[in-house]
Amino acid sequence: FDEIEQKNKLLLSQEKEVISVDEIRIEKRKIIRKLEKEEKEVKKQIKNKEKEAKKIEDEIRRIIREEIELAKKSSSSKNYKSTPEAKLTEGFTNNKGALPWPLENGVIVKNFGKNPHPVFKGVETVNNGIDIATNENTIIRSVFDGVVSRIFFIKGEGKAVLINHGEYFSVYSGLKEVFVKTGEKVLTKEDIGVVLTSKQDKKTQLHFEIWKGYDKENPSKWLYKAN
Numbered sequence: 001f002d003e004i005e006q007k008n009k010l011l012l013s014q015e016k017e018v019i020s021v022d023e024i025r026i027e028k029r030k031i032i033r034k035l036e037k038e039e040k041e042v043k044k045q046i047k048n049k050e051k052e053a054k055k056i057e058d059e060i061r062r063i064i065r066e067e068i069e070l071a072k073k074s075s076s077s078k079n080y081k082s083t084p085e086a087k088l089t090e091g092f093t094n095n096k097g098a099l100p101w102p103l104e105n106g107v108i109v110k111n112f113g114k115n116p117h118p119v120f121k122g123v124e125t126v127n128n129g130i131d132i133a134t135n136e137n138t139i140i141r142s143v144f145d146g147v148v149s150r151i152f153f154i155k156g157e158g159k160a161v162l163i164n165h166g167e168y169f170s171v172y173s174g175l176k177e178v179f180v181k182t183g184e185k186v187l188t189k190e191d192i193g194v195v196l197t198s199k200q201d202k203k204t205q206l207h208f209e210i211w212k213g214y215d216k217e218n219p220s221k222w223l224y225k226a227n
Contacts, residue, residue, distance in 0.1 A: 050125075
């Protein structure tokens with residue numbers, strides 16, 4: 001009788017183990033399905049963000065094209081000597097790696113170019129500039145002498161300021177308030193606005209770009225000790 005009881009106990013134990021293994025497998029499948037669903041949603045969000053980023057990039061390109069065309073027309077119609085802006089272009093180039101940051105306090109949270117997703121492997125985002133996290137109501141400043149080319153609004157991202165430094169352009173996106181006007185000359189470290197804090201995720205970040213003509217540059221290579 002004891003032997004039969006032991007066998008029954010053993011069978012019962014094995015059955016419980018089988019049930020336990022099955023439960024683990026079922027739970028694992030649920031987790032995988034949930035992750036797959038989340039990954040699909042993240043990819044969808046990234047795609048939407050990329051579409052918005054493309055619109056912004058196209059707008060910046062259009063503005064830069066207009067600025068370059070205006071410069072060509074003015075130079076071809078009159079034989080004036082080089083303007084301070086031309087000298088400024090030369091100065092901008094010579095200050096690579098030494099430019100002041102566009103805000104006094106902050107840390108780069110998203111680098112230029114391709115960035116891997118922090119959770120999902122194989123999922124990447126592309127950044128035309130750098131994102132700098134900072135405190136609420138931080139003042140944004142110009143990284144170099146220049147002229148304010150445009151101030152435009154980006155849906156869901158706040159205001160943006162594009163400054164002409166001659167051959168180069170700097171772009172400051174994610175501002176809730178702007179202190180400067182189109183056509184206004186600005187100096188290095190001059191205040192141009194206040195950074196926006198997102199209502200959705202409560203993040204306070206400045207998106208900063210540098211362009212040489214129609215080509216995007218890595219801002220980290222221009223800002224002092226940003227690498």
